[in-house]
Amino acid sequence: MNRTMSAAVLHGAGDLRVEQRAVPRASAGQALLAVGHVGLCGSDVHYYRDGRNGNNELRAPAVLGHEIGGRVVEVGPEVPDELVGGTVVVEPAVPCRHCSLCTAGRYNLCGNGHCLGSPPSDGGLAEYLAVDAAQLHRAPEGLPAAAVPSLEPLAVAVHALRRTGFAPGQSVLVTGAGPVGLLVAQVALAWGARRVTISDVDESRLEVARAVGVERAFRPDELDGLRVERTLECSGAVSALDTGVAATVPGGRLGLVGTVPDEAVRARLAPVQRYEIDLVGAFRYAGGFPEAIRLVEDGAVDLVALGTANYPLERAAEALGRASGGTGVKTTVECTTER
Structure with missing residues (x-):
């Protein structure tokens, strides 16, 4: 293997440079991935x-990208050789595994860990990446390489629905038909929701929702009178939070999945108190990957339909610019063609 590689390195706002770096080596407990595709998320944008x-600022050059799929090409000591050659998705949030939150199973809230692709930790926009083997999950056989990174936001969707206490037979509203919202809606249907409604201001995204089986796809101004038992706010828009509060029945539950800006304090929260609506947060995932993979293996969730553009690594800045403009649903970057 050539011991140098290309990596897309962010030096500052709007300043992304494709540079040559040394290929990392897999140390004890790690695996070396030939990165196939990386999905671009709102945080990357x-x-x-x-x-x-949010509160995390780029202070030194870093490699972005936490939705990572690839193939294991080497393993370090203490890692089984049979992992080599497997196609995997990376669970990018690395917990300490020792604190009280980690041992209680809520490792997504660990304050001692780090997340790949969140500066200063480098992420996947490079040809190769060394990762703790404990962070790898085998991808479903036959899943196209460009769709493998979307298992990560699918794990987000699984965790979000679990946080709302969703049960089969309930009605669900999803506000925001971006990648996570589209996946939340699909998971709710797969888990037996009585009715799933999704809303967005972008008609093209509503068309994608209908294409993946979410028939009740509407603009927010078409939701008057809608009442649901579970609402999942996936857009981060204050207006969508207002819509979700208004639609949730007394005693229902609303999950905050999208990153809500600080001005959300101006949202209409009086009904939350008056009608005892449970307001819960959902951050990343805790144990969500196995169920996400099962849903894809069973054909219950369509990841392929989310992909609307793919760029080679040398055009990563163009890919981020496209994603920044809100065009399409999921933009991916192909980092290496090594198979």
């Missing part, structure tokens, strides 16, 4: 556009 995502 924020880092690229603003040099920060």
Whole structure:
């Protein structure tokens, strides 16, 4: 193997450079991946556009990308050789595995870990990546390589529905038909929801929703009178939070999945108190990958339909620019063709 590789390195807002770096080596407990595809997420867009995502600021050059699929090409000591050659998806949030939250199974809330692709931790927009083997999950056989990274947001969707206490037979509203919203809606249907409604201001995304089996796809102004037992807000828009609160029945539950801006404090929350609507947060995932993989293996969720554009690594800046403009649903970057 050539011991140098290309990597897309973010130096500042709007300043992404494809550079040559040394290929990392798999140390004890790690595997080396030939990165196939990386899906671009809203957090990647924020880092690229603003040099920060929420409270986390880019302070030194870093490689973005946490939705990562690839093939294991080498393993380090203490890792079984049979992992080599397998196609995997990466669980990018690496917990400490020792704190009280980790041992209680809520490792997504660990304050001592890090997340690949969240500066200063490098992510997957490179030809090769060394990853803790414990963070790898085998992808379903036959799943196209460009769709493998979408198992990560599918795990987000699984965790979000679990956080709302969803049960079969309930009605669900999903606000925001981006990748996560589309996956939440599909999982709700797969788990036996009585009725699933999804809303968005973008008609092209509503068309994708209908294509993946979510027949009740509407603009927000078409939801008057809708009442549901579970609402999942996946857009991060304050207006969508207002829509979700208004649609949730007394005693229902609303899950915050999208990153809500600080000005959300101006949202209409009085009904939350008056009608005892449970308001819960959902952050990343805790144990969501096995169920996400099962849903794809069973044909219950369509990941392929989400992919609307794919770029080679040398055009990663163009890919991020496209994703920043909100065009399409899921933009991916192909990092290496090694199979």
